[in-house]
Amino acid sequence: MTQSQEKSRQITYVQAVNEAIEYEMANDPDVFIMGEDIAGGAGRANLGKQDAWGGVFRLTKGLIGKFGEDRVRDTPISEAGFIGAGVGAAATGMRPIVDLMFVGFFGVCGDQIVNNAAKMHYMFGGKVKIPITIITSTGAGTASAAQHSETLYSIFTHFPGLKCVSPSDPYTAKGLMTAAIRDDDPVIVFNHKLLMGRTVKPEMGKGIGFGSIVPEDSYEIPIGKALVPIEGTDITLIGISYTTLVCKEAAEELQQKGYSVEVIDLLSLSPMDNETIIKSVMKTRNVVIVDEDYPRCSIASDISALVAEEAFDYLDSPPVRITAPHTLVPYSLPLEMEFLPSKEKVVEAAVSILE
Amino acid sequence: MTNSKKTGIDKSTALWMYQTMITTRKFEAECRRQADQGKLRGMHSSIGQEAVPTGICAHLKDGDQILGTHRSHHHCIAKGVNLNEMMAELLGKATGTNKGKGGTMHIADINKGMLGANGVVGSNIPVAVGAALTAKLKKSQNVSVVFFGDGAVGQGVLYESMNLASIWKLPVVFVCENNRYAEATPFEYSMAGQSVAKRATGFDMPGINVDGQSVVEMYHASKIAIQKARSGEGPTLIEAMTYRYQGHFGADPPLTYRTEEEEALYKSKDCIRRMKSYLIDMGYSDEEKILEMDEKAQIAVSESVKFADESPFPNLEELHTEVYVKYE
Known part of the structure; x- marks a missing residue:
């Protein structure tokens, strides 16, 4: 057992992603996150409601308290607007994380992902980098029907210029999320809802660690390796x-x-x-x-x-x-x-x- | 014009603006010749619209970012992108701004503050909001300016972007170059309310309508907008009324959807001719010196062709590089 393994523990998938984001935000001032209700209650700090939700899956719970509303930005329901803004921020020196709440919502912002995020580095002769991380939720099994339950992987892998990762447990979630944020290319992280503990059939929900040991220390799982x-x-x-x-x-x-x-x-x-x-x-x-x-x-x-x-x-x-x-x-x-x-x-x- | 005289534009700025516009026009004319020879593979000419980015870019620094459209040569030149590299790009050469990978619709030079032309109508608008967000988060005092046409006013992402910029008070200026036609469709047909500027009201930002064929008017209007953005007071929407003299693209015959009378009317208000009068009127220049500026522009354009002609095409390996920054 290494020292970090000794310190490791079983945590939920959601906690694992949250830890990765928190560590990167604490260690790199250029990292910030935006999306719909990623804090929730934005602008209601006077009511003590800064962090009403922490994201619909609670992936960003507690972050606004630690990093403030400049770096944890609730957005209007404007996926094309804020994902496009993420691309522009990435092109000019930031490392944004943006939350596309459900992958099916790709339909309203696909242009920003496939025509801008994926293409700008190549199209501009390598002079611009787009280090954006897009996190999104996937998967059926939650009684959410046709628009909120898809696992649209291949529509993104079809496009050169995008990287796509799909963790399978808390350990891989933390390591891949860390790698995604640090990567200089646009990376889409697909988080399956059942892994995040959401289900109408309790025996299918994988709410706890399901055997996955997660070190407390930061670590990367290399993108491109099975x-x-x-x-x-x-x-x-x-x-x-x-x-x-x-x-x-x-x-x-x-x-x-x-x-x-x-x-x-x-x-x-x-x-x-x-x-x-x-x-x-x-x-x-x-x-x-x-x-x-x-x-x-x-x-x-x-x-x-x-x-x-x-x-x-x-x-x-x-x-x-x-x-x-x-x-x-x-x-x-x-x-x-x-x-x-x-x-x-x-x-x-x-x-x-x-x- | 009398109002502009009162407020005044200093001599060097005025001369720069004329030089920029005449260089752009000669560059675009040369592009057409290169296209006719089959060397330049398609383009959207900005002739007639030179005043819009010129009046705005007179207020911008290298750190400020602009974003353009499929019709963006005039934006690039106004922001100081190197003519040789532009022409090389248009001829698909390795020495081009984008190493020959982007071409006419995607010229970019981030070091000069040209964050890229974008061929999807309206697509560049939220990207400009993001550049402004960087400026705000990094407290750099930089601003971003996004140019789009009247066609983009039909795209929903414009309003998402205006809303974000307004609620976050971002240093961005939205500039609609209303040249009256989205491809072959007139804005009188496609735009409810017949005004882009008016649409700013609902987003709690100033919306101003400017004579985009007057670089002097563009200069004054954008000065206020850029100062406002730079000082943290949020975005402005400028609707610049202008006209493209040529078709939507090289082979487009515009008289199939507009009239000779209309073309003549707008050409009578030509931005370059009016700036020439302004320079003389202000005592900044005379006919002879203006001819020298015209010649200087022509020399720069001719040199850009020579540079591009003498440059190599990209190595075939370039097809595969820069898809990713890192991809082991």
Whole structure:
């Protein structure tokens, strides 16, 4: 045990993100954060309501008290306006963090993300850097229906110039958030709502540490690297964010059935750690990709193509994708559960490959 | 003009403004020639609109940032971007402002305070708000100025940006260059209320309508707006009434949607000709010295073509570099 591991503890995903932001704000005066209700109650300090919310998921709770309203800025509901302002602030020397409350709201501010944040560095011949971090929430399972439940990963990974990361637990959340803020490129951090403790089905909520040990000290998880939390030799399961937990649960069941399972926690969607994927698949010769996003033109399709192109001769079976169906996120509980990738679906797919 | 005479513009500023405008016009004319030769791959000419950024940039320092549009050569020149590098960029050369990766719609030189032209209508407006936010957070006393056309007034992000700038009292000046046409659509058709300036009222900021074909009027109007921004009193919206003499883009025949009479009317109020009279009127210059300034402009433009012609195209590896700052 290192000293920092001795000091480590289990904390929630939300606390982990909050710690990363707090540390970076304390250590770099150029870091500031803005978004809708990230403090909540802005301008009502006279009523003692500076920090009414701390963000809709409480990721920024307590920060306004520590850093003041200049650096923790509540915004009007104007995603295009304040994300565009974040781009301009980044271009002129700040390191803004902006909160796009739900990834589905991308629709009202996509221009600022894909035409400005992603393109200015290249388009301006490398003379301008855009070190902006966009945090956003993803995921179904919270009875929020079609507009507040998506996991729109691939729409962003499609664009050169953007980096995209998707933590799977408190440990990766803190390390990736730290890396994102320090990165000189625009980075989108996808935080899954179920990992942040939101659910209508309590057994699905991952409110506490779920085994993830989080050092108190600041640390980075490098953007572009996957982790391999479980090693095995018969089959590779690849998870993204929440579906990494699904893969781990499936792995446990498959191990009980006598299979040796490897789980890859993808973590970075752009750049993607192709090397770890290919290396694993060349070893296990079988792969199931578990992605909550829509199936068309998805990360799952991308990985499937990668494996087919670069490890075809090693494969014992075609790559299998477990994704959401090509439909929208429904409200009704049974429908929503049917929408989500599940341990059962993963186990069934793996068994049919390995049998 | 009589009012301007009273307030006065000092001689060196007035001469700089004329020189800037004539340089811009000759640069744009040269761009057209380069396009006709197939060397310059498409552009939106700013001829006719030179006074707008010139009157404003007379008040700006290098640390102040401006942002432009698809039609932005005049903004760049007024902010002091190097002509050689501009022409090299337009010809797609490695020595261009953007190393040949941006072209006519994206010229940027942050060291000169040109934070970039932007080809998506209205897209640059919140970015200017962000640059102003940096100025406020860093207490730099810098201001940002964003230019956009009457077409951008139809974009919602303008109002989001004006609102943010106003509630946060940011040092930004919103400048609508109302040249009467968004591509081929007249503003009389597309703009309810027929006034951009009036729209400032709801955002609790001054909205002023200025003769954008008079650099003297632009100078005086923007002086107040920029002083206000710099002193922390918040944003201003300026509607500069102007006219583009050419089509929306090179091959656009504007007489398909406007009349010869209208074109003649606006050309009769030409900003350069009026500034020439002003210089003589004020005793700042004479016909002979003005011809010298014209020649100086032509020489600078010709040199920019020579520089661009002699510059190499980018190496093919440049296709892949600078997508990211760091991407191992």
